[in-house]
Amino acid sequence: AVVSTQSTGTLLQCAGQDPTVSSVENEFLMEMMDFNDEVEMCEDLASLQVIREANETGLSNLFDEFDRYFSEGHTDVAANRLTKCKFLLQTRERIDQREDFLTVL
Numbered sequence: 001a002v003v004s005t006q007s008t009g010t011l012l013q014c015a016g017q018d019p020t021v022s023s024v025e026n027e028f029l030m031e032m033m034d035f036n037d038e039v040e041m042c043e044d045l046a047s048l049q050v051i052r053e054a055n056e057t058g059l060s061n062l063f064d065e066f067d068r069y070f071s072e073g074h075t076d077v078a079a080n081r082l083t084k085c086k087f088l089l090q091t092r093e094r095i096d097q098r099e100d101f102l103t104v105l
Contacts, residue, residue: 024080024087028084028087032088032091035055039091039094039095039098040094040098042098045103048098052095052099055091055092058088059085059092062088063081065077065081066078066081066082069081
C-alpha cells in the first residue's frame with residue numbers, strides 16, 4: 001500500500017532519522033536534473049506518457065524499498081528512499097504541469 005511521504009517521514013523522525021537532501025547521492029540528484037530536463041523539453045503527450053510511466057515505476061519501487069528497509073529496522077536507508085520519493089513526487093507535479101501546457105497547445 002502506498003502511504004504519504006508525510007506520514008512515512010513522521011515514522012522516520014520517531015525512529016531518529018530525518019530524511020534530507022544531504023542523505024541523497026549526487027549521482028541521483030544529477031539523474032533527477034536530467035530527468036526533469038526531459039520533462040521540460042517534451043513536445044508531445046505520447047512521449048510525456050512514457051516519462052510519466054518511468055517516474056511512477058520508480059516511485060513505486062522506492063516506496064516498496066522504503067517499506068522493506070523501515071520494517072527491517074534500517075531507518076537510515078529508509079530515510080534515503082523517502083527523500084528520493086519526494087524528488088519523484090516533485091517530478092510528477094512537473095509532468096502534470098507539462099501535460100497541461102501541451103494539452104492547451
